[in-house]
Amino acid sequence: MPHILTLATPPPPTYDQRKEPFEITQSYHVLDTIIIKLQENYAPESLPNDIDLNYSFAAYRSQTHYENNTLTTITSYEQKKGIYPAMQFADYIKLNKEMKNTMRQKAVLSRKD
Numbered sequence: 001m002p003h004i005l006t007l008a009t010p011p012p013p014t015y016d017q018r019k020e021p022f023e024i025t026q027s028y029h030v031l032d033t034i035i036i037k038l039q040e041n042y043a044p045e046s047l048p049n050d051i052d053l054n055y056s057f058a059a060y061r062s063q064t065h066y067e068n069n070t071l072t073t074i075t076s077y078e079q080k081k082g083i084y085p086a087m088q089f090a091d092y093i094k095l096n097k098e099m100k101n102t103m104r105q106k107a108v109l110s111r112k113d
Helices: 086-103
Strands: 022-024 028-037 042-046 051-054 058-067 070-079 082-084 108-111
Touching: 022 086, 051 086, 058 086, 082 086
Parallel strands: none
Antiparallel strands: 022 082, 028 070, 042 108, 051 058, 058 070
16 A cells, blocks of 8 residues: 555644644645556455545545556545634544554455466
8 A cells, every 4th residue: 555644744643632622734645556466377365445534624535446457546535724623633543543543454366377
């Protein structure tokens, strides 16, 4: 999976008992596409699960599919500038954890005989 987080902001603090609003100081969108052409005798045994997370402050999507011996992964992260209520900070932490977990997923290929 693409490491799109390396292009995103640093991870937030891990506490979620926030009392004050939090601010995201800039909006941006990062899109990463990886295309791998496989040899005829290889096929995926398992692929990463698709993910689609949407919050008022950010959205993260990742899709992997296989067609015509081509493995394609498209990952997108969009961050929205603004001041957000303290109660949404736990979702901000959750989003970052989900993104990290998604990037650890692997595609498993097997050789067809």
